[in-house]
Amino acid sequence: MPNQNYHHGDLKTELIKEGIKLLNSEGYEGVSLRKIAKACGVSQTAPYRHFKNKDDLINAILMEAMQDFSQSLGKPAEEYAADPQKQLKAIGLAYIEFFSKNPDYLKLLFSSDLLDKLNTESQLAFHSKSRHFETGHPFAIFYHAVKNYAASSSENTMSEQELLLYCWGLVHGIAVLLTNTSKLPFEGDYLAIAKSLLESEEFLR
Amino acid sequence: MPNQNYHHGDLKTELIKEGIKLLNSEGYEGVSLRKIAKACGVSQTAPYRHFKNKDDLINAILMEAMQDFSQSLGKPAEEYAADPQKQLKAIGLAYIEFFSKNPDYLKLLFSSDLLDKLNTESQLAFHSKSRHFETGHPFAIFYHAVKNYAASSSENTMSEQELLLYCWGLVHGIAVLLTNTSKLPFEGDYLAIAKSLLESEEFLR
DNA sequence: ATAATATGTTGACAGTGAAAACATTGCGTG
DNA sequence: CACGCAATGTTTTCACTGTCAACATATTAT
Structure with a gap:
């Protein structure tokens, strides 16, 4: 049974999902790694475990x-x-x-x-x-x-x-x-x- | 006789000029207000006396x-x-x-x-x-x-x-x-x- | 000459992408 | 089952960005 507060489960796909949501809600300029991370309820640098850099997530x-x-x-x-x-x-x-x-x-x-x-x-x-x-x-x-x-x-x-x-x-x-x-x-x-x-x-x- | 270290003379047009230079040398992503200001030998916020914000300079x-x-x-x-x-x-x-x-x-x-x-x-x-x-x-x-x-x-x-x-x-x-x-x-x-x-x-x- | 205005500087703040060092979890192998 | 390693997440930190407020200096008008 996974601890709900640490390992997320499927962060990678949720980052993408929240990224799309953010893109649609705030537009192109409003997209940032940190916002996406926060939307997933995760620390600012967590995305770096799944993506090389911002462009990679994009x-x-x-x-x-x-x-x-x-x-x-x-x-x-x-x-x-x-x-x-x-x-x-x-x-x-x-x-x-x-x-x-x-x-x-x-x-x-x-x-x-x-x-x-x-x-x-x-x-x-x-x-x-x-x-x-x-x-x-x-x-x-x-x-x-x-x-x-x-x-x-x-x-x-x-x-x-x-x-x-x-x-x-x-x-x-x-x-x-x-x-x-x-x-x-x-x-x-x-x-x-x-x-x-x-x-x-x-x-x- | 203008003091050479304070009032610049024609900063506004030089900001534009250096901006174009920077755009050509470093490309679209490399353009920042601070770099342009530095290229003109002026403080970071000096451009704000001539342009409302970055987009205005752009x-x-x-x-x-x-x-x-x-x-x-x-x-x-x-x-x-x-x-x-x-x-x-x-x-x-x-x-x-x-x-x-x-x-x-x-x-x-x-x-x-x-x-x-x-x-x-x-x-x-x-x-x-x-x-x-x-x-x-x-x-x-x-x-x-x-x-x-x-x-x-x-x-x-x-x-x-x-x-x-x-x-x-x-x-x-x-x-x-x-x-x-x-x-x-x-x-x-x-x-x-x-x-x-x-x-x-x-x-x- | 002095007051008003234009122009520049310093210092600060919040937001950004990114790296380093550390913590926790889960899985594979003995 | 236990142990160790790899995967994943956190904290801290850095350099950079646009922008604002408060202050300093020069120029111009009265």
């Missing part, structure tokens, strides 16, 4: 978040598996919607080294289709949809790399802008605009 | 940076003033190239509240053409090029808002991705890819 949190993300992209990927273009467009929209709902993930993702780590640790994960929903590269689904479309479309004249940059860039850029609507020059339902944009022929005819 | 630094940015966009804007499509494409490329060379500005820009401030303080600046190069909204040039193209093109079927989201989103997204090339799945000269992409008919035919 990466673990993101890993969790990217699971949601992968699922959000996976749904349209399956639904429109038969039509590569429709699939790609639907995935793009899901990408935008996800970060629109979770703006802090976007900031976190590009200020941590999660993606670098994933790229070096498991280059495979990005290219293999099987592991997307686990620990693989969160953008693999997107990447495969792009490859799929490139292979299927007779209209497309872009190289695979161009196409990836085009699709990912557009979708990511819109996501960034939408999480900063106050930075945009006029008001409006930008999410709706983004939707009609992706569905139009201007993007992938 | 905004001033960005203001300076955005001047460069505006000029980088202004050059192709003038060069291709006669051909709205070419102009828009050239501006887009300049946008990408600028942040590709100054990746830290990109991070800073979207983690400060500069754009919000500009939008509330001078909504006009974004819409008027005359003040771009001074204190106006740094994206006004881009915006005007979009409007220009929308008005001139008979091919374009998008609304002005759609078009802005499309162009700005694409260009911004690519800029973000290029400043994180290590996050991309394969290696290559992404800047060159981006260039050929913008020039292709896939983007604004």
Whole structure:
């Protein structure tokens, strides 16, 4: 029977859980190791038994978040598996919607080294289709949809790399802008605009 | 005759200058008020006589940076003033190239509240053409090029808002991705890819 | 010249990430 | 079962950060 006041039981996963909670409640800037530790009812330095440093914890949190993300992209990927273009467009929209709902993930993702780590640790994960929903590269689904479309479309004249940059860039850029609507020059339902944009022929005819 | 050890003379502008230097040398994470103050040979709290807080100084630094940015966009804007499509494409490329060379500005820009401030303080600046190069909204040039193209093109079927989201989103997204090339799945000269992409008919035919 | 103001300094405080030294628990091996 | 070692948690401490209050000095206006 474990002493309730010392060994915690499953601190590692609870740190991640409380980290996500804190991120959602206080936002990107409000996340600190000490707060997370306190939320778990544990000393300030306890997290260091489970994570090398703050960025390591952040990466673990993101890993969790990217699971949601992968699922959000996976749904349209399956639904429109038969039509590569429709699939790609639907995935793009899901990408935008996800970060629109979770703006802090976007900031976190590009200020941590999660993606670098994933790229070096498991280059495979990005290219293999099987592991997307686990620990693989969160953008693999997107990447495969792009490859799929490139292979299927007779209209497309872009190289695979161009196409990836085009699709990912557009979708990511819109996501960034939408999480900063106050930075945009006029008001409006930008999410709706983004939707009609992706569905139009201007993007992938 | 000013005492050399007390009143500094022109601390405010030197703080900005040293701030930019620090940003370029140590990167986004390495910027702190205290370091900037020390670089100016002044006490830690001296900056508070000229700036309300850190974000205020950061905004001033960005203001300076955005001047460069505006000029980088202004050059192709003038060069291709006669051909709205070419102009828009050239501006887009300049946008990408600028942040590709100054990746830290990109991070800073979207983690400060500069754009919000500009939008509330001078909504006009974004819409008027005359003040771009001074204190106006740094994206006004881009915006005007979009409007220009929308008005001139008979091919374009998008609304002005759609078009802005499309162009700005694409260009911004690519800029973000290029400043994180290590996050991309394969290696290559992404800047060159981006260039050929913008020039292709896939983007604004 | 003197008062008001602008500008700079000192010292302090709370919050942060991190390391070192120490304490407690639980597990594996004899 | 007992013992020792590894895992996990705590305390203490450090350097660094942004910011404030109180004080000092210079500049400017009256």
